[in-house]
Every structure is written in structure tokens, then in C-alpha cells.
Amino acid sequence: MMTRKLFAFLAFVLMGASFAASIVYAAEGEKPVKIEYRFSPPAPREQPGATFEEREAAVLAKSKGCYSCHIQTDAPSMHATPAVQLGCVDCHGGDAESPAAFGNAKLGYDNPYNLAAKKVAHTQPTLPDSWGHSPANPKRSYTLLNKESPEFIRFVNPSDYRVAREACGACHLEVIEATERSLMSTGAMLWGGAAYNNGIIPYKNYIFGEAYTRSGEPALPAVADDVDERRRL
Numbered sequence: 256m257m258t259r260k261l262f263a264f265l266a267f268v269l270m271g272a273s274f275a276a277s278i279v280y281a282a283e284g285e286k287p288v289k290i291e292y293r294f295s296p297p298a299p300r301e302q303p304g305a306t307f308e309e310r311e312a313a314v315l316a317k318s319k320g321c322y323s324c325h326i327q328t329d330a331p332s333m334h335a336t337p338a339v340q341l342g343c344v345d346c347h348g349g350d351a352e353s354p355a356a357f358g359n360a361k362l363g364y365d366n367p368y369n370l371a372a373k374k375v376a377h378t379q380p381t382l383p384d385s386w387g388h389s390p391a392n393p394k395r396s397y398t399l400l401n402k403e404s405p406e407f408i409r410f411v412n413p414s415d416y417r418v419a420r421e422a423c424g425a426c427h428l429e430v431i432e433a434t435e436r437s438l439m440s441t442g443a444m445l446w447g448g449a450a451y452n453n454g455i456i457p458y459k460n461y462i463f464g465e466a467y468t469r470s471g472e473p474a475l476p477a478v479a480d481d482v483d484e485r486r487r488l
């Protein structure tokens with residue numbers, strides 16, 4: 256058991272090293288910009304307030320600036336049920352409150368006034384050149400994200416496993432903990448299948464995978480203590 260754990264660990268470290276090489280390539284030459292991020296607390300399980308209306312007011316305060324440019328959607332909390340009360344910044348982070356973070360959609364989004372407001376409202380990347388100064392993600396950005404700040408990752412995709420605990424954890428922690436270890440998160444089927452079928456390693460129980468921590472380090476998903484017990488059943 257110990258040897259297997261060690262082997263799995265080495266596999267992850269090795270994969271991490273090979274990915275580090277490709278990250279350097281992706282962010283080639285670009286020095287990270289230092290950014291003083293506005294603190295965005297994790298999304299709360301419940302909004303402050305005694306009544307539904309008071310809690311809705313708290314939600315609006317955390318979305319107001321975003322609505323100056325983004326039109327109201329059918330499900331502003333990104334959940335169909337109105338029982339889930341969340342403001343935009345609860346999940347994405349960013350600034351929905353400062354006067355400088357309010358745009359004026361009528362001027363058009365290329366207007367300097369709006370560009371300046373967007374820069375305040377949107378959490379900025381530390382590697383703007385690598386992201387092409389555009390919110391359209393470049394191809395294969397998965398490892399580029401390892402070089403980026405968690406704040407920016409949360410802004411672009413609050414459900415990214417690197418930051419999902421902050422944006423979704425208050426209400427979905429069990430789901431996050433289960434899916435972090437799943438094939439969907441580690442891609443173990445791809446690496447394990449390729450390694451076994453090509454005769455690289457003799458194991459059908461996959462020990463290779465790809466997953467990262469909040470700070471972009473290679474992750475080692477912990478195996479539940481009783482896993483061997485269950486395999487024998």
C-alpha cells in the first residue's frame with residue numbers, strides 16, 4: 256500500500272514537472288503584473304437580513320455595478336430557483352460597488368469610460384499578454400491558469416476546482432470533495448488507459464492523473480482509507 260502511494264505521488268510529481276515546462280512555454284517571457292486584489296469573501300450560505308426582501312437587497316448590492324453593463328438574466332444567481340440568493344461577486348469576485356466600477360452601456364463598450372469602468376469591475380489577470388487582453392480564453396488555457404492568480408480564475412470560472420470551494424463550497428462542499436477525486440477532474444481514464452494499453456505500466460487501477468491545487472501545484476487526490484477494503488468486496 257505504502258509503495259503504491261509513493262508511486263502515485265511520484266507519478267503526479269513527474270507529470271507536474273512536465274506540465275511546468277509547457278506552462279513556461281504558454282506564458283513565455285511574460286512577467287506577472289503585481290495586482291493588489293480587492294478581497295472577495297467566499298459566497299455565503301445565507302445572505303444577511305431577516306426577511307427575503309432584505310436578503311435580496313444584499314444580493315442586489317453585490318450585483319449592482321455588474322448590471323450597469325450586463326443585462327439582467329433570467330437566473331441572476333445562475334440557479335433557476337429563487338431560493339438560492341447570490342450576488343454576482345459572491346461567485347465571481349470583482350467590484351460591484353465602487354463608483355468607478357459602474358459603466359454606462361449606452362456609450363458602447365469600446366468607449367474609454369466603459370473600458371476604465373470594466374477594468375475596475377472585472378478582476379484582472381496577472382498575465383494580460385498571455386490572455387490576449389481579451390476575455391475570450393486562448394486555446395488550451397488549462398495549464399496557463401496554473402500561472403494565474405486564483406482571483407482571476409474565480410472571476411473567469413467560479414466553478415474551476417482550483418477555486419470552487421470559495422464560490423460554491425458553502426453549499427456544495429460534499430459534491431466538490433467527491434468530484435475532485437473523480438475521473439471528470441483528474442482525467443485518470445485518459446492517462447491510465449494510454450499507459451496500460453501501450454504497455455507502459457502493468458496496472459489497471461489508474462495511478463496517473465492531472466489535477467491542480469489553488470496555487471497551481473500538482474494535486475494528489477487523497478484516497479479514502481477504506482478504499483482497499485471496498486475493492487475486495
Ligand code: HEC
Pocket residue numbers: 318320321322323324325343344347348349350351356357358359364369370372373376377389390391392410411
Ligand atoms: C463597464 C462595463 C462592465 C461592467 C461594469 C462589468 N462588465 Fe463584465 N463584461 C463587460 C463586457 C463588455 C464583457 C465582454 C468581454 C469584454 O469585452 O471584456 C464582459 C465580460 C464578462 C465576463 C466574461 C469573462 C470571460 O473571460 O469569459 C464575466 C464573467 C463578467 N463580465 C462578469 C462581470 C461581473 C461579475 C461584473 C461585476 C462585478 C461585471 N462583469 C461588470 C462589461 C462590463
Ligand code: HEC
Pocket residue numbers: 318321322325331332333334341342343344345346347411412413414422
Ligand atoms: C452561483 C455562482 C454564480 C453567480 C451568483 C453568478 N455567476 Fe456568472 N458564472 C458562474 C459560472 C460557474 C460560470 C461559468 C464559467 C465558465 O463556464 O467558464 C459563469 C459564467 C458567467 C459569464 C460568462 C459567460 C461566458 O459565456 O463565458 C458571465 C458574463 C457571467 N457569469 C456574469 C455573471 C453576472 C453578471 C452575475 C450576476 C448577475 C453572475 N454571473 C452571477 C457562476 C456564477
Ligand code: HEC
Pocket residue numbers: 298299300301334336339340341346413414422423424425426427
Ligand atoms: C448559497 C448556496 C449555494 C451556492 C453558493 C451555490 N449553490 Fe448551487 N445549488 C444550491 C441549491 C440550494 C441547489 C438546489 C436547487 C434546487 O434543487 O432547485 C443548487 C443546485 C445546483 C446545481 C444543480 C444540481 C442538480 O442536481 O440539478 C448545480 C449544477 C449547481 N448548484 C452548481 C453550483 C456551482 C458551480 C456553484 C459555484 C460556482 C454553486 N452552485 C454555488 C445552492 C448553492
